[in-house]
Amino acid sequence: MSGSGMPVVTGLGVVAPTGMGTETHWEATLAGKSGIGPITRFDASGYPVRVAGQVPGFVAGEQLPSRLIRETDHWTHMGLAAAEAALADAGVVPAELPEYEMAVVTSSSSGGTEFGQHEMERLYLNGPSWVGAYQSIAWFYAATTGQVSIRHGMRGPCGVICCEQAGGLDAVGQARRLVRRGSRVVVTGGTDASLCPYGLVAQLSSGKLSGVDDPERAYLPFDAAATGYVPGEGGAMLIVEDAASARERGATVYGRVAGYAAGFDPAPGSDRPPALRRTIERALADAEVGPPEVDAVFADASGNPGDDLAEARAITQVFGPRGVPVTAPKTLTGRLYGGGAALDVATALLALRDDVIPATAGPARLAPGCDIDLVLGQPRDGELRTVLVLARGYGGFNAALVLKK
Known part of the structure; x- marks a missing residue:
């Protein structure tokens, strides 16, 4: 076939x-x-x-x-x-x-x-x-x-x-x-x-x-x-x-897998920048959408200060400071390794279905340099048509997936 x-x-x-x-x-x-x-x-x-x-x-x-x-x-x-x-x-x-x-x-x-x-x-x-x-x-x-x-x-x-x-x-x-x-x-x-x-x-x-x-x-x-x-x-x-x-x-459709890209970070100590920004840009290009069309980002959210700062910078470089709602519902589950990003995709599809961005439980005061619009406190309602899911793996792996309603 x-x-x-x-x-x-x-x-x-x-x-x-x-x-x-x-x-x-x-x-x-x-x-x-x-x-x-x-x-x-x-x-x-x-x-x-x-x-x-x-x-x-x-x-x-x-x-x-x-x-x-x-x-x-x-x-x-x-x-x-x-x-x-x-x-x-x-x-x-x-x-x-x-x-x-x-x-x-x-x-x-x-x-x-x-x-x-x-x-x-x-x-x-x-x-x-x-x-x-x-x-x-x-x-x-x-x-x-x-x-x-x-x-x-x-x-x-x-x-x-x-x-x-x-x-x-x-x-x-x-x-x-x-x-x-x-x-x-x-x-x-x-x-x-x-x-x-x-x-x-x-x-x-x-x-x-x-x-x-x-x-x-x-x-x-x-x-x-x-x-x-x-x-x-x-x-x-x-x-x-x-x-x-x-x-x-006659199946119910949760959403479309519209764009995807993967990257790998340069060796530690290299003067080359991390790959996440390029990975995000390639995923958006693959989906044929621009940054203004993305309604929410489901972050990798390492919880380690250096990793968090690098991810926040990649997001702001693409979308601008506080330019897009960012969430990390995995604070309710922990990082699930091989299962974590898959669960994020399922959660993002449910967010698309119900037009609501779940909140990130736990954080109260953003670290210096993390100039992102992190959804805190309560879920945020609003029409969602396109979401971006990010994930990074130990050793330098990173990936980005674009989902559309």
């Missing part, structure tokens, strides 16, 4: 600290109800980071067959549940479509760290014969893509993008490319779940996590008191398909 393809999003599946289900997440986001709290998945009392965004009420046994639970990591469990919800939301029945016209491309950052930790414990405590065969695949970055593909009989192009937080936008960008090349339906997005001792220690090595124990003060992007970010688990899966196909099915 081939075609020009206008990619649109017709289904959303959310598994997030703000709640299970798209509407639950959206209601919590608009209400400013945080999903960040003390880590309960393990005893974190001896660690320098003790708060995180955890998905409430997620029981894998209520979502998946027991065989899949034994063979896969918690991250994949959530990805499978989110994909199932997104397909149902879009009204897509995979069994009714040609298997080679359905594709899967997801974002992954840490892989199956919790599964891997348990297998390493068995190795060290009991010996090699105690290590399960599924260790070879459950940790692997492409595990969720593979399991979604197998579970729903999707045998078209399948892949995984590993660009940390930026990967969620890169996956949607790749989904758009696949639709333009003829794929009828693409399951895309991402989840992450690295709230285990092994996973948390790996995250601490970046030096970017907040050590503040107060859930309301731990993650304050763009704020003068910012100390880093809070980790989290979960994410979102989306159904991207050709607009003509969606119309034929």
